[in-house]
Amino acid sequence: MQITFLGTSSGVPTRSRNVSSIALRLAQRAEIWLFDCGEGTQHQLLRSELKSSQIRRIFITHMHGDHIFGLMGLLATCGLAGNTERIDIYGPSGLDDYLQACRRYSQTHFSYPIQVHTVQPGMVFSDQDYSVVCAPLKHRVPAFGYRIQECDRPGRFDPLKAANLGIPSGPVYGRLKRGEKITLPDGRTFTGQEFCGPAEIGRKISYCTDTIYCQEAVELSMDADVVIHESTFAHQEAELAYQRLHSTSTMAAQVAQAAGARKLFLTHFSPRYAPNSSTALQDLLLEASAIFPCTELARDFLNYVVPRRKI
Secondary structure, eight states, X not given: OEEEEEEXXXXXXXXXXXXXXXXXXXXXXXXXXXXXXXXXXXXXXXXXXXXXXXEEEEEOOOOOHHHHTTHHHHHXXXXXXXXXXXEEEEESTTHHXXXXXXXXXXXXXXXXXXXXXXXXXXXXEEOSSEEEEEEEOOSSSOOEEEEEEEOOBOOOBOHHHHHHTTOOSSHHHHHHHTTOEEEOTXXXXXXXXXXXXXXXXXXXXXXXXXXXXXXXXXXXXTTOSEEEEEOOBOGGGHHHHHHHTOOBHHHHHHHHHHHTOSOEEEEOBOTTSOTTSSSOHHHHHHHHHHHOSSEEEOOTTOEEEOOOEEO
């Protein structure tokens, strides 16, 4: 699981930061999942090492323009590029109507299937490898945070140990990898645990934007390996944050701390914190780190591989 930040500014783009979008690359499946798709996201993809042809799912937090204005352009480009795979899109009520209107007025016809899913609190997607749940956040319009959880996996299988014990290769190895018990023709029995290393805990990521500090963000982030949380304002702008229902650096850190998370990325920064301003983004990092030390400022095109943990 590799996270790539494609846009880390709030409201409007700056010269160094585009508006909100994050890509989650699932290398073993050759898939990319996008979270939000602000204007210019397809340009950011072109400047990255990611392939838009691998996009399979797009999760939208809310209907503000800096989170959705790039969606229609990206979908149209994928069609023109010959993307024949299905794309599933998840988001709040109104997202399907928005896309239908864009298609109607722009006379755009997709050459591949698109399915829009209106999310409700709870499970929005699951298969044998991953699950995604959402919960409502506290913002000026209906907004959802997402939690991506990888299923636990058995430890690495040792085929040499199995071969040395005379266990024939083939389907039996697959059963042992899954932790099953087998019985050989000679009567000997083995269990998968005898040939597998420590099990690997499924990795967990939470994505919370746009929102003021809220318990739902904490619950989405419980025991997360990575929390990606908006930090629109510095702590000194807390009153403004409450007025606009956005988070400060300290609110984001408090979410990660309360959730027992392992790492926090701050993102969705107000353009007011330009390099020549009296308050710099480094100040936001210092504020958050005082509460939650394992904090990092996100930046456009930053890649982060989420590490695995053993049970």
